[in-house]
Amino acid sequence: MQNPSRGDAENFRIRRLEIADKGKGFLELLSQLTVCGAVSDEEFTERFEEVAKYGDEHMICVIEDVRLGKIVASGSVFVERKFIRKCGKAGHIEDVVVDSSVRGLQLGKRVVEYLVNHACSVGCYKVILDCSEDNKPFYEKCGFMKKEVQMVKYFV
């Protein structure tokens, strides 16, 4: 049986990424998504500041388990300025991940809603993301629908 205290909503605080989150397992969390690699404190700080420079145009959010001081979910959204749609803006959601130890607590949904609301609040006419076929039902529950096919070209 699931530990009932595990899912207490007040244990999980959603907020923007902070520089101290490197020490709270942010990169270990991302490594559940894909290759993360070794990142020094200096490299982390530099990348954090580069992203922060974009302000609301590039927002990374995290959920912290405040009892443990551990980052257990994350996702990012950045804003693309277009000329189409009367010089519209499109939100791009990337790198949504939930720690394997806290799956089933709707934390992924909270992250996606937080990112979607952010994109809406800064005036985007749409928000898009790419996901596996397996994750399609999850995003449909979040109000997304299938549109196109993602294509990729790797350089390394």
Added chain:
Amino acid sequence: MQNPSRGDAENFRIRRLEIADKGKGFLELLSQLTVCGAVSDEEFTERFEEVAKYGDEHMICVIEDVRLGKIVASGSVFVERKFIRKCGKAGHIEDVVVDSSVRGLQLGKRVVEYLVNHACSVGCYKVILDCSEDNKPFYEKCGFMKKEVQMVKYFV
């Protein structure tokens, strides 16, 4: 039979978007892609300068038919700074379009190669885009492969 002069490569110059391209049919070209809407000179200039501020992080390229002084193809790429992949960067290609009057001259391929080379030159580990099933073979010829499913949520 196709007019042989129509396809002369030297007639078609590829370069970054310039502010004067509004007067060369840039927005009319984009309207072949999707809803573009009325954009005043002031709105165009404002958006142009917002994008220019990002420098090499957001590059819009065009192909001009220099005989006609007309923009006949376009595409954009912007660079997302990530924490995954050792603080890697991902290129996002958007809004690739070729004027219906000059299809079949490999201008789309030139645009995509220009955008891909740009993403590579600024250090991206990959470049991604979303396309219709119909356009998948075109992007495969450009060296892309299918990865995931694009999901969208519209606000307006």
